[in-house]
Amino acid sequence: MSDKKRDVILIIDDDSRNTFALNLTLKTKGYKSLAFNSAEEGLEILKNRENIALVLMDMMMPEMDGYQAIKEIQSFELNNEVPVIAVTAQAMSGDREKCIEAGAADxxxxxxxxxxxxxxxxxWM
Structure with missing residues (x-):
C-alpha cells in the first residue's frame, strides 16, 4: 500500500443530474470528488488511482449495477479497503440489508x- 493520501470521493451514478448535484454539494462542503456515469468507468478509475477514499455507488444502473460493481471492487487488491456507500432510490424494506450483504459499508x-x-x-473517511 502506498503512503498516498486518500482524499477523493468517487461518485458512480448513471444519472448525470445526480452526479452533478452530488459533485457540487461535496465541493461546496470542501471535499474533492470525481463523478462517472457508469460502473465500468468508475471501476477503471478506482483500479488506477490510490487516492480514492470512498465510493458513492448508485445501486440501480444499466449494464453493470452497483451490486456487481461492489463485487468487482472487493476483488481489487489495492482498493479493497475503500468503503462503498450504496445510494439508491429503491428505498424499499430490506434494501439496506441487501446492500450491506452485498459488501456496501453503508x-x-x-x-x-x-x-x-x-x-x-x-x-467512513
Missing part, C-alpha cells in the same frame, strides 16, 4: 439528505 436513500450524507462521510 447505505443512503435518494433523495439524498445532505446532513445524512455528511454524517456518513464523516463516519
Amino acid at each position: 447505505y443512503i436513500a435518494k433523495p439524498i439528505d445532505v446532513d445524512i450524507l455528511l454524517e456518513v462521510l464523516k463516519k
Whole structure:
C-alpha cells in the first residue's frame, strides 16, 4: 500500500443530474470528488488511482449495477479497503440489508439528505 493520501470521493451514478448535484454539494462542503456515469468507468478509475477514499455507488444502473460493481471492487487488491456507500432510490424494506450483504459499508436513500450524507462521510473517511 502506498503512503498516498486518500482524499477523493468517487461518485458512480448513471444519472448525470445526480452526479452533478452530488459533485457540487461535496465541493461546496470542501471535499474533492470525481463523478462517472457508469460502473465500468468508475471501476477503471478506482483500479488506477490510490487516492480514492470512498465510493458513492448508485445501486440501480444499466449494464453493470452497483451490486456487481461492489463485487468487482472487493476483488481489487489495492482498493479493497475503500468503503462503498450504496445510494439508491429503491428505498424499499430490506434494501439496506441487501446492500450491506452485498459488501456496501453503508447505505443512503435518494433523495439524498445532505446532513445524512455528511454524517456518513464523516463516519467512513
